[in-house]
Amino acid sequence: MAPLVRRWKVRTLEHGGRQYRLFDNGNAVLICGGIGAEAARRATESVIQEVRPVRVLSVGFAGALDATLKVADVFEPRTVINAADGARAETGRGQGTLVSYAAVADREQKQRLRTAYGAAAVDMEAAAVAHGAQARGVEFAALKAISDAADFAMPEMERFVSGDGQFRSAKFALYVAVRPWLWRSTIALARNSARASPALCAAIEAYLKRETSLSGLNPDPNTRERDLEQARPSEAWTGHAQNPLEKL
Numbered sequence: 204m205a206p207l208v209r210r211w212k213v214r215t216l217e218h219g220g221r222q223y224r225l226f227d228n229g230n231a232v233l234i235c236g237g238i239g240a241e242a243a244r245r246a247t248e249s250v251i252q253e254v255r256p257v258r259v260l261s262v263g264f265a266g267a268l269d270a271t272l273k274v275a276d277v278f279e280p281r282t283v284i285n286a287a288d289g290a291r292a293e294t295g296r297g298q299g300t301l302v303s304y305a306a307v308a309d310r311e312q313k314q315r316l317r318t319a320y321g322a323a324a325v326d327m328e329a330a331a332v333a334h335g336a337q338a339r340g341v342e343f344a345a346l347k348a349i350s351d352a353a354d355f356a357m358p359e360m361e362r363f364v365s366g367d368g369q370f371r372s373a374k375f376a377l378y379v380a381v382r383p384w385l386w387r388s389t390i391a392l393a394r395n396s397a398r399a400s401p402a403l404c405a406a407i408e409a410y411l412k413r414e415t416s417l418s419g420l421n422p423d424p425n426t427r428e429r430d431l432e433q434a435r436p437s438e439a440w441t442g443h444a445q446n447p448l449e450k451l
Contacts (some may be wrong), residue, residue: 218249237368243328247335285330291332303330348403
């Protein structure tokens with residue numbers, strides 16, 4: 204996410220005993236939510252309470268369930284399903300289905316999710332963001348960049364996600380260093396994430412240009428008013444994209 208928000212204004216937001224970095228470009232804000240449903244839920248609550256947006260979007264990485272989706276493809280789902288309880292959220296835009304699963308899905312789990320839900324991709328956060336937005340009467344959408352293909356063998360990663368949704372990169376690197384059989388998949392995932400990140404940033408920029416054009420706002424961040432500091436800002440983004448070897 205760093206290239207996207209390099210010129211955005213940043214401040215610290217405190218909510219529920221946690222601190223978040225909040226980036227603001229004048230028409231949208233982005234909050235770094237972390238990995239997993241609980242981290243996404245808390246970030247969604249905090250950003251809605253702070254800036255009262257018209258719409259909240261879950262942005263980040265996802266794994267492909269549809270074999271036609273390749274690394275760095277960007278997927279805008281029309282439907283998001285929570286695999287935990289079957290709850291569905293409609294975005295009113297995009298196409299296809301994204302399913303949110305509570306753990307990092309391996310190849311076998313991806314196949315089961317594809318069969319059960321007919322979904323094109325899987326993530327861990329979008330359903331939680333959707334629930335938080337809908338509970339507060341806020342519109343919801345999602346943009347996901349594919350970081351692993353449907354047949355990709357994911358290395359074990361869940362134990363390295365902290366309680367607040369942060370990835371413990373150093374501990375993961377030490378774990379992998381003494382397990383040579385994980386080197387290939389870990390390096391491949393890092394490379395895939397490095398490809399997916401700029402694709403996601405470009406998709407977000409295109410989305411913002413499209414939405415600011417439709418709303419009649421000035422797309423130039425140097426001259427437009429700080430709409431998100433005022434009533435009913437247009438967009439709030441909860442970001443969940445992380446490279447296992449380098450934080451984005």
